[in-house]
Amino acid sequence: MTNQLYGPVDDVTWQAGYPDDHPPRVGFLTDTSVCIGCKACEVACKEWNLVPEEGMDLLGTSYDNTGDLGANTWRHVAFIEKAAPRRELVDLGMPGNGPPGGAPGDGSAGLSAAPPGGQETEEPGRDMQWLMMSDVCKHCTHAACLDVCPTGSLFRTEFGTVVVQEDICNGCGYCVPACPYGVLDVRPDDGRAWKCTLCYDRLSDGMEPACAKACPTDSIQFGPLDELRERGQQRVEELRGAGVEEARLYGESPDDGVGGDGAFFLLLDEPEVYGLPPDPVVTTRDLPSMWKHAAAAGLTAAATVIAAFVGSRR
Template identity: 55%
Template structure:
């Protein structure tokens, strides 16, 4: 049994984090602003067994370099949501009470060419002629006009009768995320950025060949009948060997306690025939629980679907039973390289080379002993 996490449908709501803490009685954390991200959890810790990572990568508007490497470059907002966010009258799509944005800010919400003529975000259609999301799926018409023409009118450019564009123009590309200011509230080009925001609900990988289990001197770590790896906190002596052994940096010691803590994959719920709390709480089914073979088949179909929609960067991570840890009990569908998500590209169980190391050490000891014998024999003669 294990997890398959599809990051392409993760919305970053952190419901899984809350459910994990609530069910397992994990102390509160992540309440302080990090000052570098909207993700205030920061990492997997002894007090955060689930971590919804935010990968926020801005770039200045209008720069001349290539789009983000290894990521879909289509608009991440529908025509309807872009119209609301970019409007110069009415709601801005941020929160009640905020005044509407300025016309220049609204103009920057659409893709423009070199001479200033622009094409609104919603004008880029897919095979159906309508707006498409980051995965190539068409959006339906929505509020605030719900059309590309609405976005063009909101920016003071174009009419409802304007023909749809057939391709992207050069210039700033709106990727659905604002800069530091709420949408439409920036005062200049520097107030806006092209932005991508990837999200991934990270967790212990429950490796098939678990180094943490191998190095534990007290037997605190054990493999359950479900194939998961669990820490028994009443046996843990706080030595910390498992922390340095984990190739993913998952396990952590609780401050003031000293013992190691991590995801148990809700061992008590599994024993009662229940779904783990995080998977139960996920509103988009980004976190899926079940037999690993079934999950791998489902994941392969999902990757093929994304590739068919043009998302060639979609890939699986941790699913291969022949990798350095024998496959993970919790694997992922990623939309970029593992390093972008802070994951090691080629994880290896840290105890894998121990037999070879002991063998080489033994050979070295024998060689030294032989050299010593030869030296003494030569001196005696």
Template identity: 70%
Template sequence: MSEERVGFFTDTSVCIGCKACEVACKEWNALPEDGLSLTGMSYDNTQALGASSWRHVAFIEQTAPRGRTQLPLVEADSAQGPAPGPSGATSPGPSGEASPAPSGAASSTDMRWLMSSDVCKHCTHAACLDVCPTGSLFRTEFGTVVVQEDICNGCGYCVPACPYGVIEQRPHDGRAFKCTLCYDRLGAGQEPACAKACPTESIRFGPLDELRERAALRVDELHEAGVDGARLYGHDPEDGVGGGGAFFLLLDRPEVYGLPPDPVVTTRDLPVMWKHAAGAALSLLGGVAAAFALVGRRRP
């Protein structure tokens, strides 16, 4: 890498689920439209990352813990108070937290929305790079992982290799696609389209080391405010993929967001496997040579 490694820090505590990142990503990268049909999954119309959805805003509805401290993000208008929903239920605030019920409202359940904009993690140890036979996948000078669609032969090896299920093949030609972290924009000194479009700065772009420092401070801030569930995901260089070029601040366990709790590079055992295969091949060749030698001795 000739440039400083850059990446994404996605702070889900300030995501409002507006989907501006999804729209900006599709518009800039000229991605085919998808997710236009109703899924029955709240407002999550795209459902998952895929060949035509390089950003996916997840909506998770859950019961909020009683007495939970609200996130210190937006000061509510104390004179008006939050607007109650149907049957006195509270409307989710911009942080995804359920706002306190208005005085006198009959609400038996506190709900909250957890919203998160997911993306390719641009792993430090990327299994997709290890298995690609054509060199279609490569690591850029910015430390990101990009698919060259004109070189991809549609073999699909990268799809099961990804521990996050990010990469997908398009059905009409079998080629693989995923987030490029707007490689063309980076080369022109611009930030990725999704980060540019995010109105709350939930998606932050910059040098990876700086983002990790900012993320740690943000977690401390939330813990001091009583939000004990706040945690970082994908930031640790010692994790199973060597840390991601895109990492997240979550308000609950990774499984709640559909993320693997302990991702591991799927090709980590390849060197040992090749070593054992080579040993087995040598043993087989040795056995064959010994057999021929034995046959040769028995001939008159």
């Protein structure tokens, strides 16, 4: 018996027993164009969820001291450095140090090249620029981790999010390779799997997740997914209208390989630049056909053995 059903995003039968009167599915829209890399989301996530710290790990990759998502890093602010053609300054609609008297959104504050940030390089006409993104579990519509969990530790909540119950997890680790985004991980000290819960306890009390609450630029936006998709599309149009042709949404489409994500992103470059798979696919999609082929092969082998035994008796 599987604990999720593959169907439309708005299908109320995401899992067995999913209530008809469920609240709207909620999630994150992370707008990387206004991320300033402050790591307030990382700190808020650790403080609220009591996520252990792993010490100061100086990776030698600019200011990224956490490196990647993991059992003890549920929010990870990535710093990507790249050389890009110099652009005219554009207003990204964010608070910034514009000319005196400037205000956000009036063409003077939040001025930046596209992508934002940068310093001159030795190459004429090119700047070294930073792309920043606060990464998190995607809370997939078709979540392979749910399919492979043998204990029911992983479950889908009434908000459409995916949560690990640590008191039920047996540490088998099947969910780790099943995740197409490499989000899930186990803690070496106890062997159990851990990841973002989208602050399930806060949602149950009508509060927004800690990371979104702490974000000073509203780079992390929380709300009903349908509203976030519309907001994201509008934001992409604004950025492209301002000359940022690379702006795009990632993970919002119900037609992608995981049925759409519950946490999607507005990016300023190709997904691979941010370490995201360009075409994520639910890793358990072929399990039904694999079991059918395995069953057919088993029956064929059994029939061959029986026929050989009968033939030898004759």
